[in-house]
Each structure stands twice: as structure tokens, then as C-alpha cells.
Amino acid sequence: MKLLKIAAAAATGLALLAGTAQADDKPVVGLIMKSLANEFFQNMMAGAQAHEEKRGDYKLLAVGMQNETDFESQINAVENFITQGVDAIVVAPADSRAMVRPLKKAMEAGIVVVNFDVALDTEAKKQQNVELAFVGPDNRGGAKLAGDALGKKLGAGGKVVIIEGNPGADNANERRLGFEASVAEFELDLLDSRTAHWETEEANSVFSNMLTAHPDIQGVMAANDSMAIGVVKALESAGRDDIVVVGFDNIPAVGPMISDGRMLATVDQFGTDMAANSIDLALEVVKGGPQLEGWVKTPIELVTAN
Amino acid sequence: MAAASLAAVPDPAEIPAFLSVDGLKKHFGGVKALDGVSFSLLKGEVHALVGENGAGKSTLIKILSGVFPYDSGSISLAGEDYRPANPHVAKELGVQVVHQEFNLLDHLSIAENISVERMPTTRFGLLDKQEMNRRARLALDAIGLTDVDVKAPVSSLGIAHRQLVEISRALQCKSQILILDEPTATLTERETKRLFDIIASIKAEGVTVVFVSHHLDEVFAICDRVTVFRNGVSIGTDRISDTTPDGVVQKMVGRQLAATTNEADPDRVPGELALRLDEFCTQANPKEKGVSFDLSYGEIVGIAGLVGAGRTEILRGIFGVDPIRSGRILQAGNEVRFNGPRDAIAAGIGFVTEDRKDEGxxxxxxxxxxxxxxxxxxxxxxxxxxxxxxxxxxxxxxxxxxxxxxxxxxxxxxxxxxxxxxxxxxxxxxxxPKVLLLDEPTRGVDVGAKAEIYAILKELAREGVALLVVSSEMPELMTLADRILVLAEHEIQGELTRPEFSEENILKLAYGQARQAGGQKQ
Amino acid sequence: MTTQTLSETMPKPTRFSVRNVLQNAGIGLALLALILFFSVFTEHFLTPNNITNILTQITINLVLAVGMTFVILIGGIDLSVGSVMAFAAVVAGKAITLPGFGPAEAIALAIVAATLTGVACGMINGVISAYWALPSFIITLGMLNIARGAALQVSDAQTIYSFPYAFEEFGSAMIYGVPVVFLVALFLVLVAWFVLNFTVFGRLLYGIGNNEEAVRLAGHSVYWYKVAAFTICGFTAGIAAIVYMARLNISSPIAGIGFELNAIAAVIIGGTSLSGGRGSVIGTLLGAFIIGVLANGLILIGLSDFMRQMITGVVIIVAVVLDYYRAKYTSK
Structure with a gap:
């Protein structure tokens, strides 16, 4: 399986190099992903590749990135796709502003562009005079689902902290705003809010220190599950089982934690299907369907023990 | 500019002391580096500062060049109190130093090095390369280096030429006092002579030259006066015409040295063969033919030659540092092959390297x-x-x-x-060790310690150790060696036995080949 | 030459010398000042729980910094330790979750896998940079990418989880409030201290850092000593991976990003010269403490993330500048 995947990646790489995207009559979709070091996108990529095989009526060219902030290689990828004359570009932008201009160029070249995962900045779109729909989960809404679950459990006045994602990242911002909306709605007491850069070890250290500073913490909202794991470990070493943790992403590693109650809830945004769904939408348009408009929300779901 | 301020000074010859130092003291923590130094410099003289290492010469130079402040005493330059806050101020006042350790930037061109302190710029603030090269040309011509390309990188120069580039750099900034700190330590005799010619011409222009050296023969060859230092104190200043080398040495060491004899050491009898080199040729040797010679236990063999003649390379080759291209080393009749210093050491060989700071x-x-x-x-x-x-x-x-x-x-x-x-x-x-290789064993060593080191080496030979000594100082080889091999262009030009020892004979062999080859390239 | 009177002599600490003690005391004083500051200005800093937290939190950095000390002492640098740690953790994670092993075997397998992975990466760094005499900066920068890529490849970018319970136990075990993983790190510090100060190997590492050529000409194989230093650094990255896994019960292929810089900072704050030949692993211990105490204390004091980052940067610079003056002062 893995070997196949490597072979597929190598093949797409070769295809990119040779610029022979138009080899047959099938429509060609260029998929631009974020960092494949992130298992969320890695899974999404695998989902897209499985989808290509299943449908069989299009050709997928996929490009990943070195890290979360490497938007330059995304811009290069867009330009390469324009040169190769793909039919559609499906993109998860690394930067909601920087990607607007190159995508505008693609649209002017007659390529169907679908923006998923993270929405392009509304202001920037207006400035560049770009009309582009967004296909993706509601990060803020999803975070609010998790936050609300925590709020319901703790009730008004519950003391909580937030573990944020990378400062400046759009999904990190959206999730924080979602958590904060829950804090407001349930009249929770937000004691502290800090970044742990999406990372387990750092979340473990940062949360241990927050717990020392505020021993009366009752609930933790972590912007992703990797950080939630670090929080759970910190609680275990501190011997605290009275603190409620919610996360985001529903990665496999948190499954056991949710079923045995170490975590209250996480949010599934069905990442594996997200790219595949966006490709479906893009192909609809390529085949002459109506242009997408506004925000096409993809499903999100709160995951709890029962 | 220094030139302007000095233009006001009347005819220099009438000033008795151009720079005078009185009761100078400098302590570092509890260590007294200078403990009462007094002497004076006259306009346009060549003045030697001599003394054993640690006597205080270097500290004095650093004070004069503005590197250190002084604690007490006084210095006056052209009648003004002289207290440079930093080397830049000292240079502005016309005091230039050519240090023992070079301050050249290896990868920059000669011209860039010469102008590095004050780069010429065009109207737009850009580097004016033409002007820079012109100045460098002038500076090099002034000291007779007309055959050197100013655009070449300093790294392409040999040590001797680097020294001369340093001097030309110092000279192009209107010097009043030029301090040369052991300028001949790395020069061959011929290069030293060239330097002396340059010093003479600088002197003729009215510049005062301070000459720091361990070589009394040099001091007596070019200096007008000499000040002797010992343990941070100035012992006294003499006119060269009024003193003798022995007198200076006595002042330096505070005792009398046994004269070095030219007689063979009767206790030293060469024993069995220690090493035989057979057409021995290292990678550094451009010649087809290698060198061949024998070294016996209890014997001291000297290797003379100009810098770049391939002397060090032989020692490095024997010791397994540099790869060998062809030829053989035989130890006690058997061929040996050293893949590195470790093998050579295991075979009882030791190697006192030329540069103790970098290698020793x-x-x-x-x-x-x-x-x-x-x-x-x-x-x-x-x-x-x-x-x-x-x-x-x-x-x-x-x-x-x-x-x-x-x-x-x-x-x-x-x-x-x-x-x-x-x-x-x-x-x-x-x-x-059974065999000891020595490369310039007394470089930068003062007279007293030199004599002690000679005694040690002779004692080792008497004990049966085989010694192979490379040196640029002919008196050193003539004192130590039983035989001297003279090398030029990686070839042995001849072998001198004790009765044949003389600087003349050595030089004849060392230069014979070099002159034909038409240069003193490294 | 009179320079003897003012040379910046920092003799190698063959044993405890007054100067050596003074040097470490300087860092110790800085650490003490930080501890005092946080004790006064925060409520919870000097509580047993918080001290336990700090010890836990500095453990990984300390383990990496011990290995880094060896490499920096010979005048090298290892930028790959963070990635190598992740790679080792992922390989060990794969090993520990292999079906068909009892908990004890699985743990032993994981420990062997992690250390072997670390040792192999370190050895490659050492062999390449020593054999071709290339700057270790660039070789280990290459290894940083190789190991990170390998970690992602082996794990398929997935977090590996569900380790044996006993492993978890070890990660959170305490002896009188001192985390066992920290004791492991402390043990490494002591071993390193002994090796550097009382063995021929340690002596020659200092020698190589000061004057490689002199050591080579004295008949020692500089090549193997360099390879050994990098291998030790890789080994500690493997140990750090085990600590990471035990503490968090996962193996993440994106673990340890930027850890190399923290390790280097600990070594340099600890007074080891970046150009090699001077320093001590005891200083590294104190340097790791300074970084850890700072990270912990600034959160307790309630400083924002961005201010925290800035202050950490300032402290690193101040520590090195202070070290410059300390070296100058103690040499007189």
C-alpha cells in the first residue's frame, strides 16, 4: 500500500516535471495541499488518491509542502498548474492573503478554482476583485461545538484555559474564536490562553505550567488533538482527574482517551473526505455545472464517548 | 593628519629626542610587564630593541601603538604628551607597527589589504578600484616589489612577501615612526637583505625605524642604537659603534654566555644507521627525483636551504603527515611505511614542528x-x-x-x-624517541633559552638519539650539526662536513640552483 | 613575548580549579537570581509540584544538550538532534507497537531501536564531516532534513500511540518528587562529566577543540575522536526519544522541531565556547536549568506568549555577553 503510494507520488512528480498533464482526455485536477508532515493533510491526501482511483474519470496531480507556512511553494505550484493547463485547481491555502493573486491568474486562464480547508481572506478577495467560493468546515463552528460541550458540562463560572495553535494561522484563529464564543455563551471564566504550536510536548509543558499558576482550572480547550494529548498527559502526571479536556480533529490516538473519559470530546471535520469532496465539486463545474458560490460548508461532527 | 601637525616641527635633526619614554610602568593584574622603561628615539635613526622573550618589548610596542594604556611614567612625541587612546589614534600621529603575527586578510587582494584601513571611494561612495590599485602599486614600488601583481590574493604570496606587503601598508600612511616587530623571523637571508635595503631607504626619508629582533648580527648590521630590556626594565641604550654583540648579550641575560665552539663534539660518535631515505619524494615535491640520505644514531644532521626549498616537506613526509609519492624510508635496513603520525611515533620517531602555536x-x-x-x-x-x-x-x-x-x-x-x-x-x-625531527627548533626563542636548547639537543645526540634539524639560521646549524645537507628546489645540492661549515658555503649551495630557476617563489 | 601576561588563558578544567569553579559559579549565580526573582514575584514557583514540573520539562533538552556539549567541545555543531530524536521516536514507536511481544520485550526493543537509530544518525554525521573535513553545520543541516523526512516516511505522518502501560509508568515515575526521567538525564550528565575530565578520550576532545593539528601530530586519530563525539550526540538524541515517548506515550514524527537550538543555547549559556576546546557539561546542566526555569517562570508570571519569546531571546544574548566578561575577568 505504502509502496503504491510512493510510486503514485513519484509518478505525479514525473508528470509535473514533464508537463504532460494533458496526456489523455480525462480532465486534470491539480490538488495543492498544506504540509504533509501534518497527519490531517496526509490522511486527506490519501483520501484524494483513493478517490481518484475509485472515480477513475479524472487525473489527479497533487502537491504538498514542506511546512505549514511555506506558501511560496504553493504559489509556484499554482503557476506550474497554469502552465500545464489543468482543468481545475483545488487548493488548501497556506496563507489566506498571499494566495489570492496567483489564484486570480488561474481563474483568468479559465481554470476552475476551488478553495477548501481555509477560506481566502474576504478583504483581499474584494481588493483583487475575485469572486471565489469556499468549500470547507466551519472551524469556528466546530470549535464552538467542542466548547459548548465543555460549557454544558461545567456550567456558568467554570474556569477554563485555551491551548491555541500556531499564532497567525487562520484555522488556529478561527478555533480560538469558536472557543471564546462558547466561553461567552456559557459565561465561563477564561483564566489563560496560550499557544503550544500544535505540538504535543510543548502543550504538555505549557499546560503543566498553566496548571501550576492556576490550580483551580476545571476545563481545557485544545485547538487540536495532538495538544490535547499533551494536556491529558500533564493531568495524569499531576494526578488530576477532575479536569475536563476537549480537542479538535479526531485523530486515532485520542479514540481511547475519549472512550475512557480522559477527554470529553473532539470534533471530526472528516478531513479524509474533504479534498475528495472538493474535487467532486470542481469536476461538476468543469463539466458545465453552475459556479459555486459563498461558503459550501462540509460536515463537522462532535465526537463524544456515547 | 600627522603630516600636517609635524610640518610645524623644525628641522628634525635639531630635535634631540623625537619620542622619549620615561619611567614607563604597566601592570596586568599582579604581573609587572613593564617596571620602569626609559629610552628615546631620534628622528631618522634605526633603533633596536633587544631582550629575551618576556623582557617587555612586546608590551612596550603595544603601548606605543595604542593597544594598551600605560599605568605610570610618561611618553612624549615631538614634545607633546603621547597617550593614544587606540591604535587608530596612534596611526594618525604617525606611529605604525608591523606586527610579528600578520594582520593580512588572506582571501582579499594585495591592493585591498594595503588600502583596508582607508578604502578610496568614488563620488558615489562606491569603492574606487582603480585608485586602490594605483595606491597599492605605488606602495609596493616604494619597497621594490615591482614584480608583484596588486590584484593577486594575499594567499598566493609566500611568507616573506606577506611581510613586505605589511610593511608597504604601514609605509603608505605617512609614518613618522615605523616599528618592526621581529620582521626577519620568517625571512630567509636573502629576503632579510632586501628588507634591510628597504629600511635604509625609509631611514633616508627621515622616518624613525624601531627594529625588534633576536638576531644581534642584524641589529649590528643596520641599527644606529640599541636599547636592551630585561624583566620589564630598560637596562640601557648604546650606540652600536660603541658596543659589541657580546656586550649586548651580557646585558640581556645578565650573565656571560659560553661561546659556541665550531669544534666537533668529541663525545659524539655516530652509531648505527637510524634512517635511510632512498629517492624519497613527497606529494609536495614537483621534481621527478627524490632525496636520498642517511641518518645515524648519535648524529645530528642539519638541513639548510631557503624558505620553500622543501625542507619542512621532508620532515612531514618522514613523519607520515604528508603523503609520499615515491621512494622509500628504511629503518634499520627494513623498509617502513607510515600511514600517519601514529605509525611514525610507534617506530620511535618524534617531530618538533616549525609552528608551535598551530601544530605543536x-x-x-x-x-x-x-x-x-x-x-x-x-x-x-x-x-x-x-x-x-x-x-x-x-x-x-x-x-x-x-x-x-x-x-x-x-x-x-x-x-x-x-x-x-x-x-x-x-x-x-x-x-x-630514537629519532627526533626538528623544524626551526629555536624560532622566536630568546638567546638564553636558545643556548639551553642547543645543550639539550647535543646531550640527546650523545645519548644516541638521531636528530634531523631544519633551520633557517646558519649559525644554529653550524653549532649543532655534524653534517649539513643544503636543499634547493626540493633537491639536495650538496653536503657539508664540519670542516667545510661556513655561511658562505651554505649560501652558495642554497642559491646556486635558485638563481638559475629565476626566482624565489615559494 | 610579553603576551604571556595577558593571554586569554582558559585552561582546560583538568580537575576542579578555582577558575573553573568561578566560571560555573557565574552561571549558577544567574540561575539563582532567576529563581529568586520568580519566587518573589509568583506564588507557585517554589512549590514541590512546580519543581517537579521544571525537572520534567528540562529533561529532554538536558539529554540533548549533554550530547551537544561533546560536539561543540570539538568545535562542531549538530543541528540534526531534534529531527533525529523524532526519527528515533518513530522507529521505536513502530517497534514498541509490533504485535506479538510482551510489554517487557516491547519496551526493551523500543529502547534498543531508539538508541541504535540515534547512534546511526550521529555516526553518519561524524563520519562524513570528519572524513571529508566538511563543516558539521552543513552536514547536520542535511541530516536534519533526512531524519525528519525519514520520521514522516516511516510513520506515514501518523502519530503512533498505545504503548505498554509499564512504559507510561516509567515516564511519570517519581522518587521523592524527582522524576525518574530527570534522574536518567542527571546520570548522563555525571557520566559525561567523568568522561570529559578523567579519561584520555575526554582530554583529547578538549585538545581537538583547541588545536586539532597538534593532537593529530601527537599520533592520535582525530578522525575517530570526532566520529565518537557525533555518535555520542546521536546516542543522546536516541535517549531523548525514549524520554519523549515515555513522558507523552506517543511518537510524533513532528516532535522536536527546533529542539537543536534549545540544546545549543543550553550548552552556550553554560559557558562552552562555540569555537570549541573550552567548557564543561556541568555548565550545560546549569544552562538547561536557566532555559527551563525561564520558560516555566514566565508563564507563571502571566506573561504573554510573544513577550515570553522575546525575553528568552534576550536572556540567551545576555548570558553569552556575561560569559565573555566572566571569561575575561577570571583569566586575569
Missing amino acids: LILDMPIAANISLANMGAVSRSGLLQFSEENRRSRDGGARLKLKYGRISDAVSSLSGGNQQKVVLAKWLARN
């Missing part, structure tokens, strides 16, 4: 650690250091060489040059 010593480490560096096995048990054993052996080794030090755990860098060199010797003697 670990300056920041204790004396004891340096002495045991090549002999770790004797001071450790299964990889663990035995400190008391190490200290005992190091003290013994130091005592054998009359090493002067504070504590055996002091860093080697705290020792004077002569004592540092003794540490290098002690390191190799700790292994009781």
Missing part, C-alpha cells in the same frame, strides 16, 4: 597535558587519566629541560616562547 602546542591547556599529549598511554590506565602520574612525569620532563613555570597545571600560553618550545621538546622526549 595546545596553548589553553595545562603544561602537564601538553607534555603528555604524545604519551597518553603512560599517564593513563585503561583510558582513565592518572593525574598524579601525569604531574610527576611532567615535572620530571620539565626539570630535565630546565623549564621555568609557575604550576604544572598552568596553561602553556602563560609561558615565554623559549619555555613553550621546551614544552614541545618535553612532549617528544617523554616518549624517549
